[in-house]
Amino acid sequence: MTTVADGRRPRHTDAATRLVLLGTGGGAYPKARRCGSANAVVVDDAVYLIDAGEGVHRQLWRAGLTVNQRFAPDRPLLRAIFITHLHADHIMDLANLVQGSWPSQPIEVFGPAPAGLPVPAFPGGSVAQVSFPEDPTPGIHGTVEYLWRAFAYNINLRVADEGRTNVTDSLRVHEIGVRREGYSPDIDLGLTGDGSSPSAAAPDMDPVEIYPEDDHGVRVTATLVQHAPVFPAFGFRVDTPQGSVAFSGDTGRCANVARLADGADLLVHEVIDVDRLAARLAGLPNSEAVLNHLRSAHSSPAEVGEIASRAGVKTLVLSHLVPGDGDPTDEEWEARVRPFFDGEVVCGVDLDEFALGGRAPIACK
Numbered sequence: 001m002t003t004v005a006d007g008r009r010p011r012h013t014d015a016a017t018r019l020v021l022l023g024t025g026g027g028a029y030p031k032a033r034r035c036g037s038a039n040a041v042v043v044d045d046a047v048y049l050i051d052a053g054e055g056v057h058r059q060l061w062r063a064g065l066t067v068n069q070r071f072a073p074d075r076p077l078l079r080a081i082f083i084t085h086l087h088a089d090h091i092m093d094l095a096n097l098v099q100g101s102w103p104s105q106p107i108e109v110f111g112p113a114p115a116g117l118p119v120p121a122f123p124g125g126s127v128a129q130v131s132f133p134e135d136p137t138p139g140i141h142g143t144v145e146y147l148w149r150a151f152a153y154n155i156n157l158r159v160a161d162e163g164r165t166n167v168t169d170s171l172r173v174h175e176i177g178v179r180r181e182g183y184s185p186d187i188d189l190g191l192t193g194d195g196s197s198p199s200a201a202a203p204d205m206d207p208v209e210i211y212p213e214d215d216h217g218v219r220v221t222a223t224l225v226q227h228a229p230v231f232p233a234f235g236f237r238v239d240t241p242q243g244s245v246a247f248s249g250d251t252g253r254c255a256n257v258a259r260l261a262d263g264a265d266l267l268v269h270e271v272i273d274v275d276r277l278a279a280r281l282a283g284l285p286n287s288e289a290v291l292n293h294l295r296s297a298h299s300s301p302a303e304v305g306e307i308a309s310r311a312g313v314k315t316l317v318l319s320h321l322v323p324g325d326g327d328p329t330d331e332e333w334e335a336r337v338r339p340f341f342d343g344e345v346v347c348g349v350d351l352d353e354f355a356l357g358g359r360a361p362i363a364c365k
Contacts, residue, residue, distance in 0.1 A: 007033060007330055007349055015355035017043050017242040019266055019317075022059035024348040026250075026270060026320035028089040034324045035059055035350055036089050039268060041238045041245055043216045047078045050236055050247050052094040057101065063351055067101035078103070080211065082220060083111030083140055084249030085233035095147045099154060103170045110210055110220075111140030112232045113177025113185040120195050120229035122289045139175045139185075176210055176222060177232050193224060195231030198252060198296060202226040207237060207260050217241040223260045225251035227297045235260050243356035246313070250320065252297050254307075261311035266354055269307065270320035271337070272298040273328055280323075298322065301333065305340025316341055319348040 010021075019041055025034030036053020040063065047065050049056070060067060066075040078097075084090055098107075115137035121128040130136045138146065148155070148168050158164045177185035178193050187210050194200050202224045211220035219239045227233035227250045237246040237260050246261035248254075248269040261267045274294050281287040299307070308316040318333050328336070330347035337345050346352070 007326065010349050010351040011353055013353045013355040015357060017240050017356040019245050019354040019356065020063045021317070021319060021348045021350060021352040022056050022063060023053045024319045024321055024350050025324035026089065026272070026322035028092065031324050033326070033350070034321065036092055037320050039247060040065060041240065042076050043218055043240050045076045046216050046218070047076045048218060048238055049078060049081045051084055051090045052081060052092070052097060053089050054092040056093040057096040059350065067097055068103045070104060071101065077105065078107055080108040080110070082236050083109070084236065084247070085227060085230050086112055086140070086143060087230060087250065091143065095151060098167055098170055099151055102164060102167050104165065105170070106172050107170055109140060109144065109171050109173045110176060112234065113175040114139040114142065114183065115195060115231050116180060122292055139177065141173050141175055144171055144173050176234065189224065193231060195229035198226045198228045201228035201231045201233065202254050202256055205256060221260065223256040225249050225256055226254040227251050230297070237261065237264065240356055245356070250298065252299060253303050258307050258310040261313055264311065264313045265356055266315050266317055267308050267311060267313040268317045268319050269304045270299055271301055271304050271318045271333060272322040276323060276327065301336035302340050305337040308341045308343065313343060315344040315346065315354070317346050317348050317354070
């Protein structure tokens, strides 16, 4: 049996505007002390969620936040969700957010447009059998619709038997992507791209505003990142009156991330140790294909440090850790990045809080 160290306790701040790391683990495999990828930016009484990985519904509550103000009227309330891409580990708890809390307020959801065809296969030139050929690469609109349908019985029963409102009215979905023949996204990035190669998946671009400044002074911009063959995949930046946070999403080496994070207070960036994973994956029949994707579509500690340095951010937060079960340790992750970045480096822990606006964290919980 493998023993996993508990690690340090999470950082805490009493700042009204803050970043909360809800889940710092990468990948969909089980992890003993990290939930799936999810982050919250809290601005006074409003919550802006980046990704909805495994456990985020519970983590929001543990962080003192809520999806339904009727449960806790004094807690900051979820207002908008931003999905970086449609790998399962980034949307696993999306259904639970609404089925579990049954929100009464509208929640804006922003995410990828449909990828289109063909579905790129490894090695190049090979052809894989496609499931659900009638809609094999849905975007966030289709994903939400299929989730509603999967829970149709639960929804209909709750409405009929318990007198609840129709929860399907609670999500307002917006697709971000590129225009192609027969399809126009809700938010058009104004360029071309696809998942056929790293360069096609993340052509050089300036960040695009996807969420105009709201009544809390919050504005969100997006850029394409290099997670081929996944397309589109996004990094997001949340600007608030007190400061800014950029999120890399899942990405390999990508200049767009540095542009997105330029001058940000915080950059939350994924990181991977492919060498440690190689030994674990050696016995799998598809290990070559898996390792090919991990090497090309994720970022090493050196690459993460270089991007943060180019962006000139104040603090680099390592998250979406792969592997994320204590080997490497938090200290090892940080030590491997520091030669490439002169600012503060923090290996994220679930429920870590970071103040925006120059306030230091108070003692760990």
